[in-house]
Amino acid sequence: MATTALEHELKEMIIETLELEDVTPDDIDPEEPLFVEGLGLDSIDALELGLALQKRYGITLESEAESSRQHFANLKSLASLVESRRQK
Amino acid sequence: MTPVSSNPNHWSRIRETGTAGGVRTMVWIRRKLGRLPFQIMLALVIVYYYIAHGLHRRASHTYLTRLWRHLHGEAPQHLTWLSLRHFRSFGQSLMDKIDAWSGIPPALSFEGDTREQFRQAVMSGRGGIMFVSHVGNMEICTAMSDMQDDFRATLLMHTRNASQFDEVLARSTHRENPPEIIEVSEITPSTAMKLGQRIAEGGFVVIAADRVPISDSGRARTLPFLGHPARFPEGPFWLASLLRCPVYTIGCFREATSYRIDFDHFDDTSDLSRRDRSAWIDSAMQRYVDWLTRQCEKTPLQWFNFFPFWLDCADAHADADTHHDAYRHDDPEDERSIS
Numbered sequence: 001m002a003t004t005a006l007e008h009e010l011k012e013m014i015i016e017t018l019e020l021e022d023v024t025p026d027d028i029d030p031e032e033p034l035f036v037e038g039l040g041l042d043s044i045d046a047l048e049l050g051l052a053l054q055k056r057y058g059i060t061l062e063s064e065a066e067s068s069r070q071h072f073a074n075l076k077s078l079a080s081l082v083e084s085r086r087q088k
Numbered sequence: 089m090t091p092v093s094s095n096p097n098h099w100s101r102i103r104e105t106g107t108a109g110g111v112r113t114m115v116w117i118r119r120k121l122g123r124l125p126f127q128i129m130l131a132l133v134i135v136y137y138y139i140a141h142g143l144h145r146r147a148s149h150t151y152l153t154r155l156w157r158h159l160h161g162e163a164p165q166h167l168t169w170l171s172l173r174h175f176r177s178f179g180q181s182l183m184d185k186i187d188a189w190s191g192i193p194p195a196l197s198f199e200g201d202t203r204e205q206f207r208q209a210v211m212s213g214r215g216g217i218m219f220v221s222h223v224g225n226m227e228i229c230t231a232m233s234d235m236q237d238d239f240r241a242t243l244l245m246h247t248r249n250a251s252q253f254d255e256v257l258a259r260s261t262h263r264e265n266p267p268e269i270i271e272v273s274e275i276t277p278s279t280a281m282k283l284g285q286r287i288a289e290g291g292f293v294v295i296a297a298d299r300v301p302i303s304d305s306g307r308a309r310t311l312p313f314l315g316h317p318a319r320f321p322e323g324p325f326w327l328a329s330l331l332r333c334p335v336y337t338i339g340c341f342r343e344a345t346s347y348r349i350d351f352d353h354f355d356d357t358s359d360l361s362r363r364d365r366s367a368w369i370d371s372a373m374q375r376y377v378d379w380l381t382r383q384c385e386k387t388p389l390q391w392f393n394f395f396p397f398w399l400d401c402a403d404a405h406a407d408a409d410t411h412h413d414a415y416r417h418d419d420p421e422d423e424r425s426i427s
Binding site: 018044046047049053054058059060062 | 363
């Protein structure tokens with residue numbers, strides 16, 4: 001399955017924000033979990049990623065109930081979040 | 089699900105003194121009968137609490153003894169009297185909170201040239217984080233939005249922290265623009281994003297960094313405070329490092345008839361790199377504890393953490409008191425989520 005432009009942009013953002021030195025965009029599987037397995041990111045990384053999304057796309061999540069775990073599950077879910085909520 | 093602290097003496101487990109009905113009665117007396125009847129009533133309530141609430145009394149005794157040893161090299165001579173005054177000072181702060189939330193502007197004065205610093209911080213439009221503590225009356229800080237236009241505060245509070253009192257107050261008062269309160273049990277990406285947005289809009293996020301998170305899995309670390317080990321939360325410092333913004337400290341202390349504001353620049357994390365973050369948190373936590381110590385030195389009776397603050401409180405109480413409570417110190421080793 002082809003990677004969309006937004007997915008590629010997000011991959012680069014993740015690598016840059018989290019300074020993942022040995023990772024290239026191709027290493028990130030859009031369907032693979034970002035946290036614990038997959039890239040092995042932790043809760044601090046999640047906060048940082050959230051802030052990067054906020055800064056770059058002006059996204060905020062409505063409430064705590066709206067599970068950020070779900071949006072942050074993998075690159076695909078992240079891309080659909082950005083697509084539907086981006087302010088800039 | 090966030091595991092809630094299993095330590096029975098964790099501050100969040102200690103029921104807020106005063107029921108909703110009691111608070112409402114006091115608000116009513118204050119409003120309808122005025123300050124003097126309120127103060128007489130308050131004095132009676134304080135003596136009652138001092139006698140009835142052993143946990144708070146012992147917490148006060150431990151704190152006062154440790155502060156006096158730190159300041160004067162010896163324990164206070166009239167501990168009971170001093171502790172009653174400590175309780176009274178807390179009661180007074182509740183009354184001031186009622187005023188502040190009622191929209192009655194407190195008389196404020198800034199220490200030294202801090203007024204200008206504060207004004208500049210607000211006018212810069214960069215927003216920031218303000219570390220506060222439970223020394224003095226941080227609610228007064230939020231009332232500053234009434235005197236400095238453009239000052240917008242967002243209070244980040246732990247769920248269950250003093251919430252009964254504050255909820256009752258918020259519902260029974262008439263302030264037009266109360267500060268925004270965000271209650272969390274742990275800091276999630278969605279909280280961080282919301283805070284990031286507030287700061288981007290030039291607002292200030294107010295966080296108390298002297299109470300450890302409700303969840304046992306929250307990150308906290310032990311630092312010496314007044315010569316004894318105490319737990320401090322890492323969460324506020326992680327947030328400060330991640331939000332990349334100016335960081336300030338603000339204290340608000342009662343003097344005879346007014347409040348003195350002590351506002352100071354603490355740091356700026358705008359250019360803090362990931363690599364330096366951990367070292368920054370080490371240094372920032374130590375600097376915060378130093379600041380907290382200075383606040384206590386300046387206003388000894390305005391310490392409003394009436395729960396066993398130190399890890400070795402049980403020992404202190406065993407020395408000071410005839411009855412000994414068994415304190416448990418859960419000390420999770422692997423702390424991965426922050427709050």
